[in-house]
Amino acid sequence: MIGISTKTIYALSAIYQLSLLEANAHMNIKTLALKAEAPEKFLSQILLELKRSHILKSIKGANGGYALNKNLSDISLKDLISTLETNAFEELTQTINPTLKLFWEEKQKALIEVFNSPLNELEACHEKVNQSFTYMI
Numbered sequence: 001m002i003g004i005s006t007k008t009i010y011a012l013s014a015i016y017q018l019s020l021l022e023a024n025a026h027m028n029i030k031t032l033a034l035k036a037e038a039p040e041k042f043l044s045q046i047l048l049e050l051k052r053s054h055i056l057k058s059i060k061g062a063n064g065g066y067a068l069n070k071n072l073s074d075i076s077l078k079d080l081i082s083t084l085e086t087n088a089f090e091e092l093t094q095t096i097n098p099t100l101k102l103f104w105e106e107k108q109k110a111l112i113e114v115f116n117s118p119l120n121e122l123e124a125c126h127e128k129v130n131q132s133f134t135y136m137i
Helices: 006-019 029-036 040-052 077-084 098-115 121-136
Strands: 056-059 065-068
Touching (some): 006 029, 006 040, 006 065, 006 121, 029 040, 029 065, 077 098
């Protein structure tokens, strides 16, 4: 049904890093790969796919880089998975048994609902992490 590869994990990490930038700022691929803890060549392929799907935009030139093309609230985890994972939300259950068919359809709908979560939920996680560091000092 749904598998999340390293590709999607790196993409989410890169989007998170780009979300931390100030408005109208961008980040070059070398810095982004370092901060996202992803291999630069692999990440550049991922970013091109995200650009083609209009999740990211690129700025050309020597001082170029990548930036979010949408607000985090307008990007879902499903958007990333649909862009990067082949046939991720396709029905894979081949059964004629109506009970099993209904069971798998319900599970798939529930999973899709979870993956429809907007990525601005990262902001709340970021705040929680920062609060825990504040309390530890």
